[in-house]
Amino acid sequence: MKLSTFACTSLAAIATLGLTTSAMAQWQPDRPINIIVPWSAGGSTDQVTRVVAPLLEEALGTEIVVVNQPGASGSIGTAAALAAPRDGYTWTANAIANNATYSVTGLIEDTSIEDYVVYLHVANVPVVSVNVDSPYQDFGELLDAMKMDSVTVGTAGVNSSGGMALAAIQEAAGEELNARMVTYDGGNPAVIAAASGEVIATTQLAVEQTEMIRAGRLRGLAVLSDQPLMVEGIDPIPPITEYLPDMPIAADYFGVFIPVGAPDEVYETVDQVWRDVIMSSPELQAYASDRGAVFAPSYGEDAMAAAMPVVIAEACARVTRGEAVVDPSEIGIDCPAE
Structure with a gap:
């Protein structure tokens, strides 16, 4: 038996409604x-x-x-x-x-x-930045300084993205660096500390630093990536692999x-x-x-x-x-x- 066009359309609509209903959110939260x-x-x-x-x-x-x-x-x-x-x-x-x-x-x-x-x-990427008044113009200069002098680096702690980034840099450098981590309760205060000159550098995430870099209070030296970081209003930040070519990168x-x-x-x-x-x-x-x-x-x-x-x-x-x-x-x- 053939179905009429109307019947076919109705069945299709019912099927669609069924699919839509089954896909609708089943949980209705009743409090925040x-x-x-x-x-x-x-x-x-x-x-x-x-x-x-x-x-x-x-x-x-x-x-x-x-x-x-x-x-x-x-x-x-x-x-x-x-x-x-x-x-x-x-x-x-x-x-x-x-x-x-x-x-x-x-x-x-x-x-x-x-x-x-x-x-x-x-996905976020850490950036190595320094206070704009520091003498370091690129990551190579900062890395050389870390090999000879004590450089303070603000992070949100050893288990933060900034802390892990600093540890990864030390490991990739293949030698002990004189980078003294100064820890804060979050990425934002760590970045502010670098921008204010309380510490020399920070290795926190780009999203925490872009406003300070745009404002000319931080100088971005390297991004922990194998590609440059391109953000509107900021000069491209070179990849850290230009300086540490064997450094492993994971998003x-x-x-x-x-x-x-x-x-x-x-x-x-x-x-x-x-x-x-x-x-x-x-x-x-x-x-x-x-x-x-x-x-x-x-x-x-x-x-x-x-x-x-x-x-x-x-x-x-x-x-x-x-x-x-x-x-x-x-x-x-x-x-x-x-």
């Missing part, structure tokens, strides 16, 4: 969601989280509260998120390498990347992370929001372009696959540098053979 940023206000994690939060707020129909809880290289706020009820109302935000390696450095016991459902939005992904254990509909709903809103967000793209980040949103298996190179690199670098108190293999990270 807290996103714990374990760093001070104004830093890289705080900046991008405050771009993403209003997008999530509109899509989920509930208030998103960004809570800054800094301390101990981000581990205090992260531990608070892990200790909160697993009901979908407490998330955290960070560089994924931090959350995945806190237990390796002993900052949080018995945790790994598997404690979270991962939602990534941008530093940032995102928001929901601890596992919440109802399935929480993750299914956020998956849909990430797919339909975040992955095409003009606001997030504009932020990345303006601040020198890479717009690279993903979720689910794609996010885990994108995150693992930097997770492995950072966890295993801790072992090489003698900073690990837990072998990465105990949390499922196998370091490459020497």
Whole structure:
């Protein structure tokens, strides 16, 4: 029996409606969601989280509260998120390498990347910058100074992107450098310290430094990449591989992370929001372009696959540098053979 055109159209409409209904968000939050940023206000994690939060707020129909809880290289706020009820109302935000390696450095016991459902939005790159009044005109001059004199470098702590960047530079240099790390409660105060002359240099992320570089208060010497950093209003910053050609580079992904254990509909709903809103967000793209980040949103298996190179690199670098108190293999990270 043949169906009429009307019947076929009606069935198609019903099928489409069914698909649309099944794809609609199933979780309807009935109170605000807290996103714990374990760093001070104004830093890289705080900046991008405050771009993403209003997008999530509109899509989920509930208030998103960004809570800054800094301390101990981000581990205090992260531990608070892990200790909160697993009901979908407490998330955290960070560089994924931090959350995945806190237990390796002993900052949080018995945790790994598997404690979270991962939602990534941008990749960030550290930049080596100096106070504009310093005598160092390029990274080679700064590196030579670090080999002979004591150079103070502001970071947000050993487990921050800036701290890990400085450690990676020391390792790639192949010799002991006289770079004395001065730690602050976040990337923003570390950058301000360099801009004010309190420290000579900083190795924090580009997104935390671009405004100070544009304003002529910092001089960008090198980006931890194999490509120059191109940001509107700033002269191209050369790649660090011009000076340390064998330095390994892994993209530093940032995102928001929901601890596992919440109802399935929480993750299914956020998956849909990430797919339909975040992955095409003009606001997030504009932020990345303006601040020198890479717009690279993903979720689910794609996010885990994108995150693992930097997770492995950072966890295993801790072992090489003698900073690990837990072998990465105990949390499922196998370091490459020497």
